[in-house]
Amino acid sequence: MRNTDTVPAGTTGRSATLELEPATMMALVYHGPGKRSWEEKPRPRLQAPTDAIVRITTTTICGTDLHILKGDVPEVTDGRILGHEGVGVVDEVGSAVTGIKRGDKVLISCISACGRCDFCRKGMYSHCRTGGWVLGHTIDGTQAERVRIPHAETSLYVLPADASEEGAALLSDIFPTGFECGVLNGRIKPGDTVAIVGAGPIGLAALLTAQFYSPAEVIMIDLDENRLAQALAFGATRAVDSGDGKAVDKVMSLTGGAGVDVVIEAVGTPATFDICQAVVAPGGVIANVGVHGRPVQLNLERLWAHNITLTTRLVDTVTTPMLLKLFLSKRLDPAKLVTHRFKLGDVMKAYDVFGNAAQERALKVVLKNH
Numbered sequence: 368m369r370n371t372d373t374v375p376a377g378t379t380g381r382s383a384t385l386e387l388e389p390a391t392m393m394a395l396v397y398h399g400p401g402k403r404s405w406e407e408k409p410r411p412r413l414q415a416p417t418d419a420i421v422r423i424t425t426t427t428i429c430g431t432d433l434h435i436l437k438g439d440v441p442e443v444t445d446g447r448i449l450g451h452e453g454v455g456v457v458d459e460v461g462s463a464v465t466g467i468k469r470g471d472k473v474l475i476s477c478i479s480a481c482g483r484c485d486f487c488r489k490g491m492y493s494h495c496r497t498g499g500w501v502l503g504h505t506i507d508g509t510q511a512e513r514v515r516i517p518h519a520e521t522s523l524y525v526l527p528a529d530a531s532e533e534g535a536a537l538l539s540d541i542f543p544t545g546f547e548c549g550v551l552n553g554r555i556k557p558g559d560t561v562a563i564v565g566a567g568p569i570g571l572a573a574l575l576t577a578q579f580y581s582p583a584e585v586i587m588i589d590l591d592e593n594r595l596a597q598a599l600a601f602g603a604t605r606a607v608d609s610g611d612g613k614a615v616d617k618v619m620s621l622t623g624g625a626g627v628d629v630v631i632e633a634v635g636t637p638a639t640f641d642i643c644q645a646v647v648a649p650g651g652v653i654a655n656v657g658v659h660g661r662p663v664q665l666n667l668e669r670l671w672a673h674n675i676t677l678t679t680r681l682v683d684t685v686t687t688p689m690l691l692k693l694f695l696s697k698r699l700d701p702a703k704l705v706t707h708r709f710k711l712g713d714v715m716k717a718y719d720v721f722g723n724a725a726q727e728r729a730l731k732v733v734l735k736n737h
Contacts, residue, residue: 533733554629
Protein backbone atom coordinates (compact mmCIF):
# COMPACT_ATOMS: atom_id res chain seq x y z
CA MET A 368 0.00 0.00 0.00
CA ARG A 369 1.22 3.48 -0.80
CA ASN A 370 2.80 5.48 2.01
CA THR A 371 0.33 8.16 3.03
CA ASP A 372 2.80 10.28 4.97
CA THR A 373 3.00 13.75 3.47
CA VAL A 374 5.71 16.35 3.07
CA PRO A 375 5.53 20.00 2.04
CA ALA A 376 5.67 20.45 -1.72
CA GLY A 377 8.29 22.74 -3.21
CA THR A 378 10.06 23.53 0.06
CA THR A 379 13.46 23.48 -1.61
CA GLY A 380 12.55 25.52 -4.70
CA ARG A 381 10.98 28.79 -5.78
CA SER A 382 7.56 27.12 -6.07
CA ALA A 383 7.26 26.52 -2.33
CA THR A 384 3.67 26.22 -1.20
CA LEU A 385 1.79 25.03 1.85
CA GLU A 386 0.36 22.05 -0.04
CA LEU A 387 1.07 18.55 1.18
CA GLU A 388 2.10 15.84 -1.28
CA PRO A 389 2.40 12.06 -0.87
CA ALA A 390 5.89 10.97 0.18
CA THR A 391 5.82 8.13 -2.33
CA MET A 392 4.77 7.39 -5.90
CA MET A 393 4.39 4.40 -8.20
CA ALA A 394 7.07 3.55 -10.76
CA LEU A 395 8.38 0.84 -13.10
CA VAL A 396 11.54 -0.49 -11.46
CA TYR A 397 14.37 -2.60 -12.88
CA HIS A 398 15.67 -5.43 -10.69
CA GLY A 399 18.26 -7.05 -12.91
CA PRO A 400 18.10 -8.76 -16.31
CA GLY A 401 14.58 -9.94 -17.06
CA LYS A 402 13.17 -8.52 -13.83
CA ARG A 403 10.88 -5.50 -13.54
CA SER A 404 8.05 -4.47 -11.23
CA TRP A 405 5.45 -1.73 -10.72
CA GLU A 406 6.09 -0.63 -7.16
CA GLU A 407 6.13 2.14 -4.63
CA LYS A 408 9.18 4.41 -4.60
CA PRO A 409 10.07 7.65 -2.79
CA ARG A 410 8.79 10.76 -4.54
CA PRO A 411 11.70 12.66 -6.15
CA ARG A 412 12.95 15.86 -4.56
CA LEU A 413 14.99 18.77 -5.87
CA GLN A 414 18.67 18.06 -5.37
CA ALA A 415 20.22 21.08 -7.08
CA PRO A 416 19.12 24.65 -7.84
CA THR A 417 18.98 23.75 -11.57
CA ASP A 418 16.55 20.83 -11.08
CA ALA A 419 12.85 20.57 -11.80
CA ILE A 420 10.29 18.02 -10.69
CA VAL A 421 7.87 17.02 -13.47
CA ARG A 422 4.57 15.20 -12.99
CA ILE A 423 4.42 12.72 -15.86
CA THR A 424 1.28 12.86 -17.98
CA THR A 425 2.45 10.82 -21.00
CA THR A 426 5.42 8.50 -21.37
CA THR A 427 6.42 5.55 -23.52
CA ILE A 428 8.72 2.53 -23.72
CA CYS A 429 11.87 2.54 -25.83
CA GLY A 430 13.75 -0.30 -27.47
CA THR A 431 16.67 0.73 -25.26
CA ASP A 432 14.55 -0.20 -22.23
CA LEU A 433 14.29 -3.70 -23.69
CA HIS A 434 18.06 -3.77 -24.15
CA ILE A 435 18.41 -2.84 -20.46
CA LEU A 436 16.11 -5.70 -19.47
CA LYS A 437 18.23 -8.07 -21.55
CA GLY A 438 21.30 -7.01 -19.55
CA ASP A 439 22.88 -5.14 -22.48
CA VAL A 440 23.41 -1.96 -20.41
CA PRO A 441 25.24 -3.05 -17.24
CA GLU A 442 25.46 0.51 -15.88
CA VAL A 443 21.75 0.26 -15.01
CA THR A 444 21.60 -1.07 -11.46
CA ASP A 445 18.99 -2.88 -9.39
CA GLY A 446 16.29 -0.49 -8.18
CA ARG A 447 16.51 1.99 -11.06
CA ILE A 448 13.28 3.52 -12.37
CA LEU A 449 13.34 3.08 -16.15
CA GLY A 450 12.29 5.46 -18.92
CA HIS A 451 13.80 8.49 -20.63
CA GLU A 452 10.91 9.86 -22.70
CA GLY A 453 7.80 11.79 -21.87
CA VAL A 454 5.66 14.87 -21.46
CA GLY A 455 4.53 16.30 -18.15
CA VAL A 456 3.63 19.30 -16.05
CA VAL A 457 6.20 21.08 -13.92
CA ASP A 458 5.53 20.68 -10.19
CA GLU A 459 8.60 22.38 -8.74
CA VAL A 460 11.68 24.24 -9.94
CA GLY A 461 14.98 24.98 -8.28
CA SER A 462 16.08 28.46 -7.33
CA ALA A 463 18.32 28.82 -10.43
CA VAL A 464 15.56 27.93 -12.92
CA THR A 465 14.08 31.07 -14.46
CA GLY A 466 12.79 30.05 -17.91
CA ILE A 467 10.42 27.33 -16.73
CA LYS A 468 7.75 27.65 -14.09
CA ARG A 469 5.33 25.53 -12.15
CA GLY A 470 2.35 24.52 -14.29
CA ASP A 471 4.21 24.55 -17.63
CA LYS A 472 3.57 21.62 -19.94
CA VAL A 473 6.99 20.35 -21.02
CA LEU A 474 8.68 17.91 -23.35
CA ILE A 475 11.37 15.93 -21.52
CA SER A 476 14.54 15.39 -23.52
CA CYS A 477 16.12 11.96 -23.22
CA ILE A 478 19.46 13.77 -22.88
CA SER A 479 20.20 16.06 -19.95
CA ALA A 480 22.63 18.85 -20.81
CA CYS A 481 24.25 21.55 -18.69
CA GLY A 482 24.88 23.67 -21.80
CA ARG A 483 28.19 24.92 -20.40
CA CYS A 484 30.79 22.15 -20.38
CA ASP A 485 33.25 21.51 -23.23
CA PHE A 486 31.15 18.75 -24.76
CA CYS A 487 27.95 20.80 -24.62
CA ARG A 488 29.71 23.70 -26.30
CA LYS A 489 30.57 21.31 -29.15
CA GLY A 490 26.92 20.27 -29.42
CA MET A 491 27.71 16.84 -27.95
CA TYR A 492 25.07 16.97 -25.24
CA SER A 493 25.13 13.19 -24.97
CA HIS A 494 28.58 13.51 -23.41
CA CYS A 495 27.75 16.37 -21.05
CA ARG A 496 30.13 16.23 -18.09
CA THR A 497 27.25 16.29 -15.59
CA GLY A 498 24.44 14.97 -17.76
CA GLY A 499 24.07 13.04 -20.99
CA TRP A 500 21.87 9.96 -21.05
CA VAL A 501 21.14 9.75 -17.35
CA LEU A 502 17.34 9.33 -17.12
CA GLY A 503 16.46 5.68 -16.64
CA HIS A 504 20.17 4.90 -16.88
CA THR A 505 22.21 6.33 -14.01
CA ILE A 506 19.36 8.22 -12.31
CA ASP A 507 15.65 7.46 -12.03
CA GLY A 508 13.61 7.92 -15.16
CA THR A 509 10.21 8.80 -16.56
CA GLN A 510 8.16 5.60 -16.25
CA ALA A 511 6.81 6.91 -12.98
CA GLU A 512 4.31 9.39 -11.63
CA ARG A 513 7.04 12.01 -11.20
CA VAL A 514 10.64 12.49 -12.25
CA ARG A 515 13.50 14.79 -11.29
CA ILE A 516 15.04 16.54 -14.29
CA PRO A 517 18.59 17.85 -13.83
CA HIS A 518 19.65 20.92 -15.84
CA ALA A 519 15.99 21.68 -16.33
CA GLU A 520 16.32 24.84 -18.44
CA THR A 521 18.43 23.06 -21.08
CA SER A 522 16.71 19.67 -20.84
CA LEU A 523 13.03 20.62 -21.00
CA TYR A 524 11.03 22.30 -23.77
CA VAL A 525 7.87 24.23 -22.94
CA LEU A 526 4.92 23.09 -25.05
CA PRO A 527 1.71 24.89 -25.97
CA ALA A 528 -1.11 23.78 -23.70
CA ASP A 529 -2.98 22.22 -26.64
CA ALA A 530 -0.01 20.32 -28.11
CA SER A 531 -0.57 16.60 -28.74
CA GLU A 532 1.16 14.78 -25.92
CA GLU A 533 1.44 11.53 -27.87
CA GLY A 534 3.29 13.19 -30.72
CA ALA A 535 5.46 15.30 -28.45
CA ALA A 536 6.51 12.31 -26.35
CA LEU A 537 8.03 10.69 -29.43
CA LEU A 538 10.26 13.75 -29.84
CA SER A 539 11.97 12.92 -26.54
CA ASP A 540 14.14 10.27 -28.14
CA ILE A 541 13.22 8.23 -31.21
CA PHE A 542 12.83 11.07 -33.70
CA PRO A 543 16.02 12.97 -32.80
CA THR A 544 17.80 9.60 -32.59
CA GLY A 545 16.68 8.40 -36.01
CA PHE A 546 17.35 11.82 -37.51
CA GLU A 547 20.72 12.63 -35.93
CA CYS A 548 22.30 9.18 -35.70
CA GLY A 549 20.83 7.85 -38.92
CA VAL A 550 19.89 10.57 -41.39
CA LEU A 551 22.41 13.30 -40.52
CA ASN A 552 25.29 10.93 -39.77
CA GLY A 553 24.42 9.07 -42.97
CA ARG A 554 24.72 12.32 -44.95
CA ILE A 555 21.68 11.52 -47.05
CA LYS A 556 21.48 13.65 -50.21
CA PRO A 557 18.83 14.14 -52.90
CA GLY A 558 18.85 11.15 -55.23
CA ASP A 559 20.59 8.76 -52.83
CA THR A 560 19.66 5.12 -52.50
CA VAL A 561 19.15 4.41 -48.80
CA ALA A 562 18.62 1.16 -46.91
CA ILE A 563 17.34 1.07 -43.33
CA VAL A 564 17.92 -2.20 -41.49
CA GLY A 565 15.19 -2.46 -38.87
CA ALA A 566 11.61 -1.20 -39.26
CA GLY A 567 11.03 -0.65 -35.57
CA PRO A 568 10.21 2.80 -34.16
CA ILE A 569 13.77 4.12 -34.59
CA GLY A 570 14.02 2.82 -38.14
CA LEU A 571 10.63 4.29 -39.00
CA ALA A 572 11.62 7.64 -37.46
CA ALA A 573 14.73 7.55 -39.67
CA LEU A 574 12.51 6.75 -42.66
CA LEU A 575 10.17 9.69 -42.01
CA THR A 576 13.00 12.19 -41.47
CA ALA A 577 15.13 10.85 -44.35
CA GLN A 578 12.41 12.12 -46.66
CA PHE A 579 13.41 15.69 -45.75
CA TYR A 580 16.37 15.14 -48.14
CA SER A 581 14.54 13.54 -51.11
CA PRO A 582 16.37 10.24 -51.52
CA ALA A 583 15.50 8.42 -54.73
CA GLU A 584 14.99 5.06 -52.99
CA VAL A 585 14.49 4.00 -49.40
CA ILE A 586 14.68 0.23 -48.94
CA MET A 587 13.34 -1.03 -45.61
CA ILE A 588 14.69 -4.35 -44.30
CA ASP A 589 13.04 -6.31 -41.48
CA LEU A 590 11.74 -9.69 -40.37
CA ASP A 591 8.26 -8.39 -39.52
CA GLU A 592 5.79 -8.23 -42.40
CA ASN A 593 3.49 -5.84 -40.52
CA ARG A 594 6.31 -3.37 -39.89
CA LEU A 595 7.40 -3.58 -43.51
CA ALA A 596 3.84 -2.80 -44.57
CA GLN A 597 3.83 0.19 -42.24
CA ALA A 598 7.15 1.34 -43.71
CA LEU A 599 5.69 1.29 -47.21
CA ALA A 600 2.72 3.30 -45.96
CA PHE A 601 5.14 5.83 -44.42
CA GLY A 602 7.09 6.37 -47.64
CA ALA A 603 9.55 3.52 -48.15
CA THR A 604 9.90 2.65 -51.84
CA ARG A 605 10.86 -1.00 -51.30
CA ALA A 606 10.45 -3.55 -48.52
CA VAL A 607 12.80 -6.51 -48.04
CA ASP A 608 11.87 -9.43 -45.79
CA SER A 609 15.09 -10.67 -44.19
CA GLY A 610 13.50 -13.73 -42.62
CA ASP A 611 14.91 -16.11 -45.23
CA GLY A 612 18.51 -14.94 -44.75
CA LYS A 613 18.67 -13.54 -48.28
CA ALA A 614 18.32 -9.82 -47.53
CA VAL A 615 21.74 -9.01 -48.98
CA ASP A 616 20.99 -10.77 -52.27
CA LYS A 617 17.64 -9.00 -52.53
CA VAL A 618 19.12 -5.54 -51.92
CA MET A 619 21.94 -6.11 -54.38
CA SER A 620 19.41 -7.27 -56.97
CA LEU A 621 17.26 -4.18 -56.40
CA THR A 622 20.30 -1.93 -56.89
CA GLY A 623 21.67 -3.72 -59.96
CA GLY A 624 24.59 -5.01 -57.92
CA ALA A 625 25.74 -1.52 -56.95
CA GLY A 626 24.68 -1.49 -53.31
CA VAL A 627 23.31 1.53 -51.46
CA ASP A 628 24.73 4.98 -50.84
CA VAL A 629 23.63 5.05 -47.20
CA VAL A 630 22.69 2.18 -44.92
CA ILE A 631 21.28 2.84 -41.45
CA GLU A 632 21.64 0.11 -38.82
CA ALA A 633 18.64 0.47 -36.50
CA VAL A 634 18.59 -2.83 -34.59
CA GLY A 635 21.87 -3.50 -32.79
CA THR A 636 22.81 -7.14 -33.54
CA PRO A 637 25.77 -8.75 -35.30
CA ALA A 638 23.44 -10.10 -38.02
CA THR A 639 22.00 -6.69 -38.89
CA PHE A 640 25.43 -5.06 -38.85
CA ASP A 641 26.65 -7.75 -41.25
CA ILE A 642 23.83 -6.84 -43.66
CA CYS A 643 24.95 -3.22 -43.57
CA GLN A 644 28.53 -4.12 -44.40
CA ALA A 645 27.44 -6.31 -47.28
CA VAL A 646 25.11 -3.83 -49.02
CA VAL A 647 27.00 -0.54 -48.67
CA ALA A 648 28.33 0.74 -52.01
CA PRO A 649 31.89 1.98 -52.52
CA GLY A 650 32.04 5.51 -51.16
CA GLY A 651 28.94 4.89 -49.07
CA VAL A 652 28.11 5.43 -45.42
CA ILE A 653 27.12 2.98 -42.69
CA ALA A 654 25.34 4.96 -39.97
CA ASN A 655 24.99 2.88 -36.83
CA VAL A 656 22.03 3.71 -34.60
CA GLY A 657 21.34 0.39 -32.85
CA VAL A 658 22.39 -0.35 -29.26
CA HIS A 659 24.90 -3.20 -29.47
CA GLY A 660 25.16 -5.49 -26.45
CA ARG A 661 27.68 -7.81 -28.11
CA PRO A 662 30.79 -7.38 -30.28
CA VAL A 663 30.37 -7.30 -34.04
CA GLN A 664 32.89 -8.21 -36.73
CA LEU A 665 34.17 -5.43 -38.95
CA ASN A 666 34.97 -6.97 -42.35
CA LEU A 667 37.93 -4.79 -43.21
CA GLU A 668 39.37 -7.51 -45.43
CA ARG A 669 36.67 -6.45 -47.91
CA LEU A 670 35.93 -2.86 -46.92
CA TRP A 671 39.44 -1.47 -46.50
CA ALA A 672 39.53 -0.29 -50.12
CA HIS A 673 35.87 0.69 -50.45
CA ASN A 674 36.16 4.32 -49.28
CA ILE A 675 33.27 3.82 -46.87
CA THR A 676 32.48 5.86 -43.78
CA LEU A 677 31.25 4.18 -40.58
CA THR A 678 29.60 6.47 -38.03
CA THR A 679 28.45 5.93 -34.47
CA ARG A 680 26.59 8.30 -32.20
CA LEU A 681 24.50 8.59 -29.10
CA VAL A 682 21.70 11.03 -29.78
CA ASP A 683 22.58 14.60 -28.75
CA THR A 684 19.06 16.06 -29.17
CA VAL A 685 20.55 19.15 -30.85
CA THR A 686 17.81 18.86 -33.48
CA THR A 687 14.92 18.74 -30.99
CA PRO A 688 14.04 22.45 -31.46
CA MET A 689 13.84 21.98 -35.24
CA LEU A 690 11.80 18.78 -35.00
CA LEU A 691 9.53 20.45 -32.45
CA LYS A 692 8.83 23.30 -34.91
CA LEU A 693 7.99 20.82 -37.65
CA PHE A 694 5.71 18.95 -35.24
CA LEU A 695 3.87 22.07 -34.05
CA SER A 696 3.42 23.25 -37.65
CA LYS A 697 2.00 19.80 -38.51
CA ARG A 698 4.74 19.09 -41.04
CA LEU A 699 5.84 16.07 -38.99
CA ASP A 700 3.42 13.63 -37.35
CA PRO A 701 5.29 11.42 -34.86
CA ALA A 702 2.03 10.10 -33.38
CA LYS A 703 1.40 7.99 -36.49
CA LEU A 704 3.81 5.47 -34.93
CA VAL A 705 1.57 4.95 -31.88
CA THR A 706 -0.30 1.64 -32.06
CA HIS A 707 -1.16 0.89 -28.41
CA ARG A 708 -2.26 3.01 -25.48
CA PHE A 709 -2.26 2.11 -21.78
CA LYS A 710 -2.73 3.74 -18.41
CA LEU A 711 0.58 4.26 -16.64
CA GLY A 712 -0.51 1.78 -13.98
CA ASP A 713 -0.73 -0.88 -16.70
CA VAL A 714 2.93 -0.49 -17.64
CA MET A 715 3.71 -4.15 -16.92
CA LYS A 716 1.20 -5.19 -19.56
CA ALA A 717 2.53 -2.51 -21.89
CA TYR A 718 6.02 -4.03 -21.61
CA ASP A 719 4.61 -7.45 -22.48
CA VAL A 720 2.99 -5.99 -25.60
CA PHE A 721 6.04 -3.98 -26.67
CA GLY A 722 8.37 -6.90 -25.98
CA ASN A 723 6.25 -9.08 -28.31
CA ALA A 724 5.90 -6.47 -31.03
CA ALA A 725 5.58 -8.88 -33.94
CA GLN A 726 2.74 -10.87 -32.40
CA GLU A 727 1.02 -7.75 -31.06
CA ARG A 728 1.62 -5.71 -34.24
CA ALA A 729 3.06 -2.99 -32.02
CA LEU A 730 5.16 0.01 -32.97
CA LYS A 731 5.09 2.52 -30.10
CA VAL A 732 3.06 2.11 -26.92
CA VAL A 733 1.97 5.20 -25.02
CA LEU A 734 1.34 5.35 -21.26
CA LYS A 735 -1.08 7.95 -19.90
CA ASN A 736 -1.08 9.27 -16.35
CA HIS A 737 -4.18 11.48 -16.50
